Amino acid sequence: xxxxxxxxxxxxxxxxxxxxxxxxxxxxxxxxxxxxxxxxxxxxxxxxxxxxxxxxxxxxxxxxxxxxxxxxxxxxxxxxxxxxxxxxxxxxxxxxxxxxxxxxxxxxxxxxxxxxxxxxxxxxxxxxxxxxxxxxxxxxxxxxxxxxxxxxxxxxx
Amino acid sequence: xxxxxxxxxxxxxxxxxxxxxxxxxxxxxxxxxxxxxxxxxxxxxxxxxxxxxxxxxxxxxxxxxxxxxxxxxxxxxxxxxxxxxxxxxxxxxxxxxxxxxxxxxxxxxxxxxxxxxxxxxxxxxxxxxxxxxxxxxxxxxxxxxxxxxxxxxxxxxxxxxxxxxxxxxxxxxxxxxxxxxxxxxxxxxxxxxxxxxxxxxxxxxxxxxxxxxxxxxxxxxxxxxxxxxxxxxxxxxxxxxxxxxxxxxxxxxxxxxxxxxxxxxxxxxxxxxxxxxxxxxxxxxxxxxxxxxxxxxxxxxxxxxxxxxxxxxxxxxxxxxxxxxxxxxxxxxxxxxxxxxxxxxxxxxxxxxxxxxxxxxxxxxxxxxxxxxxxxxxxxxxxxxxxxxxxxxxxxxxxxxxxxxxxxxxxxxxxxxxxxxxxx
Numbered sequence: 001x002x003x004x005x006x007x008x009x010x011x012x013x014x015x016x017x018x019x020x021x022x023x024x025x026x027x028x029x030x031x032x033x034x035x036x037x038x039x040x041x042x043x044x045x046x047x048x049x050x051x052x053x054x055x056x057x058x059x060x061x062x063x064x065x066x067x068x069x070x071x072x073x074x075x076x077x078x079x080x081x082x083x084x085x086x087x088x089x090x091x092x093x094x095x096x097x098x099x100x101x102x103x104x105x106x107x108x109x110x111x112x113x114x115x116x117x118x119x120x121x122x123x124x125x126x127x128x129x130x131x132x133x134x135x136x137x138x139x140x141x142x143x144x145x146x147x148x149x150x151x152x153x154x155x156x157x
Numbered sequence: 158x159x160x161x162x163x164x165x166x167x168x169x170x171x172x173x174x175x176x177x178x179x180x181x182x183x184x185x186x187x188x189x190x191x192x193x194x195x196x197x198x199x200x201x202x203x204x205x206x207x208x209x210x211x212x213x214x215x216x217x218x219x220x221x222x223x224x225x226x227x228x229x230x231x232x233x234x235x236x237x238x239x240x241x242x243x244x245x246x247x248x249x250x251x252x253x254x255x256x257x258x259x260x261x262x263x264x265x266x267x268x269x270x271x272x273x274x275x276x277x278x279x280x281x282x283x284x285x286x287x288x289x290x291x292x293x294x295x296x297x298x299x300x301x302x303x304x305x306x307x308x309x310x311x312x313x314x315x316x317x318x319x320x321x322x323x324x325x326x327x328x329x330x331x332x333x334x335x336x337x338x339x340x341x342x343x344x345x346x347x348x349x350x351x352x353x354x355x356x357x358x359x360x361x362x363x364x365x366x367x368x369x370x371x372x373x374x375x376x377x378x379x380x381x382x383x384x385x386x387x388x389x390x391x392x393x394x395x396x397x398x399x400x401x402x403x404x405x406x407x408x409x410x411x412x413x414x415x416x417x418x419x420x421x422x423x424x425x426x427x428x429x430x431x432x433x434x435x436x437x438x439x440x441x442x443x444x445x446x447x448x449x450x451x452x453x454x455x456x457x458x459x460x461x462x463x464x465x466x467x468x469x470x471x472x473x474x475x476x477x478x479x480x481x482x483x484x485x486x487x488x489x490x491x492x493x494x495x496x497x498x499x500x501x502x503x504x505x506x507x508x509x510x511x512x513x514x515x516x517x518x519x520x521x522x523x524x525x526x527x528x529x530x531x532x533x534x535x536x537x538x539x540x541x542x543x544x545x546x547x548x549x550x551x552x553x554x555x556x557x558x559x560x561x562x563x564x565x566x567x568x569x570x571x572x573x574x575x576x577x578x579x580x581x
Contacts, residue, residue: 019360021341024342025324028325029325050342063501064325067326082491083441083445084246084247084404086491087483087488088403088405118498120495121244121246123248123249123252123285125403125477126249127409132285136287137287
């Protein structure tokens with residue numbers, strides 16, 4: 001069941017668009033914000049509100065890479081793997097992160113703290129390499145800076 | 158120093174211009190002027206200014222608007238959309254424009270909405286641009302509070318709603334018809350054209366989609382006129398351009414310069430040249446989907462007509478510099494991996510062809526290339542080319558590949574013969 005808060009926020013979004021379906025992406029994000037990801041039950045409950053079948057809505061949800069249909073860690077790291085960051089040292093940064101967290105791209109650390117995902121160009125090409133942790137953008141990354149950042153988000157090493 | 162209408166009033170501390178600061182520097186004066194003009198006159202001025210679409214296609218903006226049905230018989234509501242789904246690799250200009258001067262975009266959108274008699278406007282923004290989202294939302298609220306948006310704008314009788322739509326990823330959303338599907342809450346696959354969005358767009362209604370940088374130019378054109386705007390440029394395209402440069406240059410960044418500034422001036426004058434120990438090998442002129450240029454092209458003017466004369470496109474005008482210490486096969490692999498991942502999967506050549514190209518490039522880069530691989534890549538360069546796929550994503554992906562095959566034939570062969578990457 002959708003929580004009262006989720007329902008309230010979704011109702012508000014519905015007013016922004018001409019059709020109920022159009023509010024779908026925003027509504028999926030609302031569920032994701034409160035639950036960390038979008039579970040099957042969320043798809044089922046939301047599809048009823050939007051006037052879609054659960055499969056239709058799942059087709060939309062799985063299209064967009066920032067809608068998570070699997071559980072993710074407490075913090076999601078989005079590491080830019082696009083050309084400017086790649087030229088400026090993406091591979092070094094990625095292998096450092098993998099070593100520190102003990103996971104590869106698409107995986108969640110065993111303690112549930114971090115999920116590591118690739119992301120296209122974050123628009124920080126002049127400050128490459130770059131990544132996001134949750135909603136924050138970090139740039140000019142070095143292994144030292146990575147250590148400092150993941151500690152700030154709770155990494156105990 | 159030449160005029161920089163889009164950026165000269167921006168704050169040096171990285172904060173957004175507030176509505177008061179924007180108004181003090183002439184903001185919303187163009188809107189007041191436009192509210193007294195017939196829509197067709199606004200279209201005409203913008204057309205004559207030769208403002209060309211800054212998303213990369215370079216179509217004349219006023220011309221694009223002229224296909225929208227006008228008058229009392231036109232279908233309603235009509236929609237206007239700012240494409241701020243900036244995800245073209247190496248491109249970071251719209252982010253800066255929205256973060257530092259959101260009202261300039263909003264004013265440009267309101268004037269453009271007037272020009273096509275639009276009723277509802279959306280800013281389509283990618284999720285990752287969190288700061289831009291917060292600042293755009295605040296600016297929209299301020300614009301409503303000052304009656305620049307909403308009902309009966311400044312007593313003119315013209316009304317406009319504006320919403321910020323924050324997307325959830327996927328490069329294809331920047332393709333204008335895929336963007337419409339995304340806004341309707343569908344999978345963002347492109348639509349067949351014709352009908353063009355100006356006739357049958359969002360929910361089947363007349364719709365104009367322009368890039369965020371394009372809209373940001375409009376207030377200045379209305380305020381100062383088409384001739385002034387053309388005078389800013391060193392080429393036949395009007396205005397200034399937000400150019401950018403990234404890669405191993407001394408001072409990567411963004412600069413507003415006269416349209417038609419040469420690559421050499423941007424590289425040496427603005428970006429400070431190459432970093433110590435690195436030499437220029439080649440450049441990607443305007444996003445991942447543009448063909449490579451080399452040192453012999455440094456004096457080419459960056460504008461929509463000059464770059465095609467040397468076999469590429471200006472695209473978004475944000476250049477990525479590739480140095481001599483970086484493997485060109487590795488760059489191609491990186492670019493094609495991006496396109497393969499971002500293909501929407503709708504049409505077969507793109508869905509199947511791009512992963513194939515990517516796996517061949519990966520094998521070659523890792524020293525596992527085989528005889529026939531280069532020919533197979535060239536075959537894809539033909540079979541994913543213009544006219545073979547549903548939209549421009551796959552042909553765009555083939556632009557760097559085709560130029561890479563031409564420029565780096567010996568590097569390809571070396572990888573395959575020596576079974577290793579000479580750069581590693």
